[in-house]
Amino acid sequence: MTIDLYVMNLSPPCRAVLMAVKQLNLTVNIKQIDLRKGEHLTPEYLKINPVHTVPTLVDDGFALWESRAILQYLSSKYGANTSLYPTDLQKRAVVDRTLNFDMSLNSSVSTAVTMKLFRGTEPTEAQVKSFQSNLKTLDQLIGHNKYAAGSALTIADLSLVATLSVLFATENKELKEVPNVVKYYEGLKKELPYYNEVNGGLAEAFKQF
Known part of the structure; x- marks a missing residue:
C-alpha cells in the first residue's frame, strides 16, 4: 500500500x-x-x-x-471501527452536515481574515458580517458539547479545529464573542496528541508569510 x-x-x-x-x-x-x-x-x-x-x-x-x-x-x-465517520446513516448525516457548514466557515475565514494576511486585501463589510454570522452560528451549534457532530470525535471535528486554528493563531478579536467555540477548540487541542505536531507554529508561519 x-x-x-x-x-x-x-x-x-x-x-x-x-x-x-x-x-x-x-x-x-x-x-x-x-x-x-x-x-x-x-x-x-x-x-x-x-x-x-x-x-x-x-x-x-x-x-x-x-x-x-x-x-x-x-x-x-x-477507520471503519472508529468513531470518525459513523456507519449509522443518521449519525453520518450529522457529520456530513457539519463538514458542509465548516466549508462555509472556512470560506468566510479565508475572505475575512486570511486574504488580508496573505495579500493585504481588506474584506468587504458583507464578508466580515458573513464571517461573524458563521462563527456565532457555530457557537450556538456546539453549545456545551465536547464534539461538534455527536458524542465522539469525528472527521467534522478535525476539519473544524483546522479552520479555527487560523483564528487562534491570529488572535482574532471575534473569539471574545464565542465562548463555546473557545472551550470546544481548547478541549480538542488538549485531547489530540498530534495537534501541536500538525498545527504548531502557525502564528509565526503567518507572520513570515
Whole structure:
C-alpha cells in the first residue's frame, strides 16, 4: 500500500487531512506543494489533480482531491471501527452536515481574515458580517458539547479545529464573542496528541508569510 499526500501546511483543509492521517495511524508519503512557486500548476501535478488544489491524495494510484472527500474516504477505508465517520446513516448525516457548514466557515475565514494576511486585501463589510454570522452560528451549534457532530470525535471535528486554528493563531478579536467555540477548540487541542505536531507554529508561519 502506497499513499501519497500533497499538502501545504498553512492550509486548514490540508491540516485537517494530516490530523486524520495521525488519528488513523496511517503511514503516508507527505509531499509539500509550494503554491507561491506554482508547484500546483506543473504538468506532473495537473495530471494528478486537474483543478490544481491542495490537499490531494493518491492511494495506490487512486487520486482524490477536496479535503472533506479525502476525510470521508480515509475514514471509511481505514477507520471503519472508529468513531470518525459513523456507519449509522443518521449519525453520518450529522457529520456530513457539519463538514458542509465548516466549508462555509472556512470560506468566510479565508475572505475575512486570511486574504488580508496573505495579500493585504481588506474584506468587504458583507464578508466580515458573513464571517461573524458563521462563527456565532457555530457557537450556538456546539453549545456545551465536547464534539461538534455527536458524542465522539469525528472527521467534522478535525476539519473544524483546522479552520479555527487560523483564528487562534491570529488572535482574532471575534473569539471574545464565542465562548463555546473557545472551550470546544481548547478541549480538542488538549485531547489530540498530534495537534501541536500538525498545527504548531502557525502564528509565526503567518507572520513570515
